[in-house]
Amino acid sequence: MIPSIGFNPRTALAFLHDLSAAAAAWLIAYWLRFNLAIPPEFWSSALDTLAWVVPLQALAFWRFGLYRGIWRFASLPDLRRILMAVGVAALLVPLGLLMFRTHAVVPRSVLLLDPLLLVLFMGGSRLLYRAWKEHRFSSLLQTEREPLLIMGAGSAAASLVRELAQSKEWRVVGLLDNAASKQGRDIHGVPVLGTLDSLRAHASRMDVKHAVIAMPSAPHSVRRHAAQLCNEAGVAALTVPAFEDLVSGKVTVSSLRKIELDDLLGRDPVQLDDAGLHGLLTDQVVMVSGAGGSIGSELARQIARYRPRLLILFELSEFALYQIEQEFSGRFADVPILCAIGDVKNRAVLDDLMRRHCPAVVFHAAAYKHVPLMEQQNAWQALQNNVLGTYTLASAAQAQGVAKFVLISTDKAVNPTNVMGTSKRTAEMVCQSLQQAAGTRFVAVRFGNVLGSSGSVIPKFQEQIAxxxxxxxTHPDITRYFMSIPEACQLVLQAGLMGTGGEIFVLDMGEPVKIVDLARDMIRLSGYTGQDIKIVYSGLRPGEKLFEELLADDEHTLPTPHPKLRIAQARDVDAGWLTAALDWLMQDGVVAEAEVKQKLREWVPEYTPKSADGEKDRRA
Incomplete structure (x- = not known):
């Protein structure tokens, strides 16, 4: 069966080109056979047989679908089709001449030379056309393009070299890779010049101002080292887009971008149980408290991907709610949302909202999280919002038959030294106390700092650099765990799916990072050196710890099927504790800071208040 191909003008031109190539190959085969001087009798034979040879070859070309491809993207599959078509034509031609009794004398060498020439003409013309469309000829003459080195010589680097061959801005002059087996080799005509550590020498010799770190599968320590080498060589570091953006088709490898802090901290992609999350969220009513915050808004974005029947965005700040509403109206226009302004401590508002819309899942991200602000003058407000607010929302969810309630907790709840962390540990205890054998399943998720969240050091450092x-x-030895906001929210969703009630999930936060190293990385990424931007040590703030922990001393963890999630087995909460705690929390007036901290010590024995160490400022 002959394949159906739309016969547009471009197809017609390609077909005519191949007919011309077939005629030329046949005549040139005669010309070569007779040493560039064809005898008259054989010249007549060559012309007579063209009437049979070209149609037979044209039939083979059409039958093998040579005109389904686009010349600009000609590649090995197209060459394979040409070889098959020409091979079949090479059998058809002598058979046809014999069957139709042309009586023409065709030298056997012509029958051998013709298919070779035909493959050369047809394949070569397609290759030349692609090279012309990709500006490969003009690129050889465009020396004004910016020279570029690529750090890495793997598949990502190979794709980058191929795509940048078309670039009018960049000219790849070499690759660098630590693998000994790649030294001295070429990738798409670009040489591997040496190891990563040779960047400074090659950049200086070739006057290179930019280098691309194209090692998406390498450990983050290697990428971090590569960025450091770029900084030391005075070369601007670029990198390729994120893997998920490449897979989704949003961008191509050649869509270079500046290297960011996430690239240096580097973490493996999160594997999600998509089928399970569809069962949890798709076509369900889902509610997010604190939906205007950095964590709540990202949770809402990721939940929207699973197409809930209704997404309730609950937020106290009118401006924050307006911002997320505007974003969703453009980005997730097909996802029904309800923007509800309210306080998580207002039971009447919550009961009315849940009674009318019956959410199946509630993610509780609303909280006061800033340690120094909650430590002094605002301790009572921290308890009201983080503890009483959690109880009010959780008990309303329980009363209205919500299937699952997920509390966003923090690593600062472990052996807390400040009011904020202790209030979040108390919120976990509230959920533990509310858990019953049947009904709403309460799940808490602990994780550390997230990059770029409101109140984190990243925006502060960016502002100071600007x-x-x-x-x-605060201190040269202070360390924190970090992960990106999207990764944290993905793991929150996964933990919410896996939780059966009463668990406290702990996220794998990776290795702790020294804040001073983070500051130095940000200085380098901004194009400065330690001489340009100084680091000042200001001393620990009230309630601040040098090291954060993910598990308390009297806790142990259990593995889960997910490699980045473990379950903390926290101590049991005393029977009757919740009733007494609520009686105290619901008293009128404002309770003094000292009394608040005393009550927290009673509730959370591992709480040990800590003040600033009074250390004087020192220059780094």
């Missing part, structure tokens, strides 16, 4: 410094770090 002002020319200095960057203020």
């Amino acid at each position: 002002k020319g410094g200095p960057i203020t770090v």
Whole structure:
């Protein structure tokens, strides 16, 4: 069966080209056979047989679908089709001449030379056309393009070299890779010049101002080292887009971008149980408290991907709610949302909202999270919002038959030294106390700092760098766990799916990062050096710890099927504790800070208040 191909003008031109190539190959085969001087009798034979040879070859070309491809993207599959078509034509031609009794004398060498020439003409013309469309000829003459080195010589680098061959801005002059087996080799005509550590020498010799870190599968320590080498060589570091963006088709490998902090901290992609999350969220009513915050808004975005029947965005701040509403109206226009302004401590508002819309899942992200602000003057407000607010929302969810309630907790709840962390541990205890054998299943998820969240050090450092410094770090040894907001929210969703009630999930936060190293990385990424932007040590703030922990001393963890989630087995909550705690929390007036901390010590024995160490400022 002959394949159906739309016969547009481009197809017609390609077909005519191949007919011309077939005629030329046949005549040139005669010409070569007779040493460039064809005898008259054989010249007549060559012309007579063209009437049979070209149609037979044209039939083979059409039958093998040579005109389904686009010349601009000609590749090995197209060459394979040409070889098959020409091979079949090479058998058809002598058979046809014999069957139709042309009586023409065709030398056997012509029958051998013709298919070779035909493959050369047809394949070569397609290759030349693609090279012309991809500006490969003009690129050889465009020396004004910016020279570029690529760090890495794997598949990502190979794709980058191939795509940048078409670029009018960049000219790849070499690759660098630590693998000994790749030294001295070429990738798409670009040489592997040496190891990563040779960047400075090659950049200086070739006047290179930019280098691309194209090692998406390498450990983050290697990528971090590559970025450091770029900084030391005075070369601007670029990188390829995120893997998920490449797979989704949003961007191509050649869509280079500046290297960011996430690239240096580097974490493996989160594997989600998509089928399970569809069962949890798709066509369900889902509610997110604190939906205007950094965590709540990202949770809402990721939930929207699963197409809930209704997404309730609950937020106290009118401006924050307006911002997320505007974003969703453009980005997730097909996802029904309800923007509800309210306080998680207002039971009447919550009961009315849940009674009318019956959410199946509630994610509780609303909280006061800033340690120093909650430590002094605002301790009572921290308890009201983080503890009483959690109880009010959780008990309303329980009363209205919500299937699952997920509390966003923090690593600061472990052996807490401040009011904020202790209030979040108390919120976990509230959920533990509310858990019953049947009904709403309560799940808590602990994780550390997230990059770029409101109140985190990242925006603060960015602002300080923009002002020319200095960057203020509280202590040279202070460390924190970090992950990106999207990763944290993905794991929250996964934990919410896996939780059966009463668990406290702990996220794998990776290795702790020194804040001073983070500051130095941000200085480098901004194009400055330690001489340009100074680091100042200002001393620990009230309630601040040098090291955060993910598990308390009297806890142990159990593995889960997910490699980045473990379950913390926290101590049991005393029977009757919740009733007494609520009686105290619901009293009128404002309770003094000292009394608040005393009550927290009674509730959370591992709480040990800590003040600032009074250390004087020191220059890094």
